[in-house]
Amino acid sequence: MRETLLLGSNSSSYLYKHKHTLKINMEEKSLLTWRQFAWIQNKLNFIHQRLHVEHLKKHFSLNFHKQTLTENNEIFYQWLVGFTDGDGTFSIVNQNNKWSLTYKLSQNTYNLRVLHFIKKQLKVGSIYIETGGKQGHYRIRDLTTLESVIFPIFDKYPLLTTKQFNYMKFKEAYKILSNSSLSKLEKDNLINKIVSSKPTENYISPIWSIVNNEITDFKTASTVMSKPWLVGFTEAEGSFYLVKKSDKRLVHGFEITQKLDKIVLTAIKYLLGIKTTVKITKSGTFSLVTTNSRAIENIIKYLKNTMKGMKSVEYRIWSRSFIKHKGDFEKLEKIRSDVRIMRLKTNTLLNMNYTKEV
CATH class of the missing domain: 3.10.28.10 (Homing endonucleases)
Known part of the structure; x- marks a missing residue:
């Protein structure tokens, strides 16, 4: 159906030419073992938590223009979860026999300003540009920062896509790495099981169970x-x-x-x-x-x-x-x-x- 993009595709590189545009700113898986995936606390608590948020969400929706992303943290957090559902990743990587966890948001460098906006709001993380300058990435790798900044946001406002499955794996891996009672071998075995786990073909984020996984209006x-x-x-x-x-x-x-x-x-x-x-x-x-x-x-x-x-x-x-x-x-x-x-x-x-x- 679509023949020619005007602008706005995920890979588009159009940059609006105004006085600020061409100025480049360079500052700026409880343990998952052999058991089935364990969701946040239990399903009842999970749903109760989300329903508790509903009053807030309606308020934010009605006042979106009056209370901007920069003026209301709860609005920003929901926006960030949506942005992450689109362009975010929760990666668990073993490099040089050492595990690392990375929360990352990636954008074309023409849209680098949105990454700087996120960094300014969260007050943590770093931005780096790939060699060649085509891709920019905002990332958080520090485990303490992940626990204190990222987890509270995504626990309160769960992801709506399959990335919720990846987030839960990510959080389980964090718990394993933070468990001083486990040996390195035990940690490796547990995290390898987490990494190898995959969502089912028809996986739906648990939050949709509030409406019985059916949207009709x-x-x-x-x-x-x-x-x-x-x-x-x-x-x-x-x-x-x-x-x-x-x-x-x-x-x-x-x-x-x-x-x-x-x-x-x-x-x-x-x-x-x-x-x-x-x-x-x-x-x-x-x-x-x-x-x-x-x-x-x-x-x-x-x-x-x-x-x-x-x-x-x-x-x-x-x-x-x-x-x-x-x-x-x-x-x-x-x-x-x-x-x-x-x-x-x-x-x-x-x-x-x-x-x-x-």
């Missing part, structure tokens, strides 16, 4: 998924683009894809007022896509003044072109052409600058 979707989470997830995974429907017709499109977790896209569909169903692509991934004008209007209204990284700039260009130039093929074609040229120039400039700095 806005109410059931909003029971689990908060607005800050969805904004964060969209910031990581959403695509805003123009698609050519005919020789003289360009329309606005929005898409989110996932390899797993169809239930997540179904909930997003209801929250954003998208009428199309979640489909399976030829590559076997799930996709939620729309070019319907009413749905695009809903998305524009929902996301207005919410995002923090370069995706917010991409969203503004996309939304303004819909409001001002919907149906104007010449105007939209020029915008698309300008974006292509800008993308090429920006990529070249960024790579040159990061090569010099690194």
Whole structure:
């Protein structure tokens, strides 16, 4: 369906040209043994904890514009969980016969500012740029920091995708490494079992059990998924683009894809007022896509003044072109052409600058 991206794909490298854009800122698995996976405390406590949060989530959703990500920690935490569900990893690695745990968020360097925003909010962690300057990573590896900063956030606001399974493995591995009563051999054996464990093919994050793993309308979707989470997830995974429907017709499109977790896209569909169903692509991934004008209007209204990284700039260009130039093929074609040229120039400039700095 989608032929040509305007901007906003996960791999896009468009950078909006304003006075700050081209200035590069360089500062900035209880033990899991042979038993089945043990979730947070037990299922009843887990669900009770999440339901206790529901009042807060509704409040945050209603006041998202008044209390921004920088003014309300709980909003930021939910946003961060959404962003992590999109672009985060919890890795358990054995290197040089030593185990390490890393919480990491990765972005194209054109969107490095969102990583600096996260670092500023959490006040911990580090940012590094890969050789060549194309990818930036925010990471936390210190075990004490993981325990004091990261675990409280993801325990209070569980991940909604399969990454919840990875997080629980990650946390179990931390408990093993922190257990001074275990020998190195015992730790190695236990963590190797954790690393080898895989989610089932139809795995669904336990939090969805609140609605019996079924999303049928806005109410059931909003029971689990908060607005800050969805904004964060969209910031990581959403695509805003123009698609050519005919020789003289360009329309606005929005898409989110996932390899797993169809239930997540179904909930997003209801929250954003998208009428199309979640489909399976030829590559076997799930996709939620729309070019319907009413749905695009809903998305524009929902996301207005919410995002923090370069995706917010991409969203503004996309939304303004819909409001001002919907149906104007010449105007939209020029915008698309300008974006292509800008993308090429920006990529070249960024790579040159990061090569010099690194």
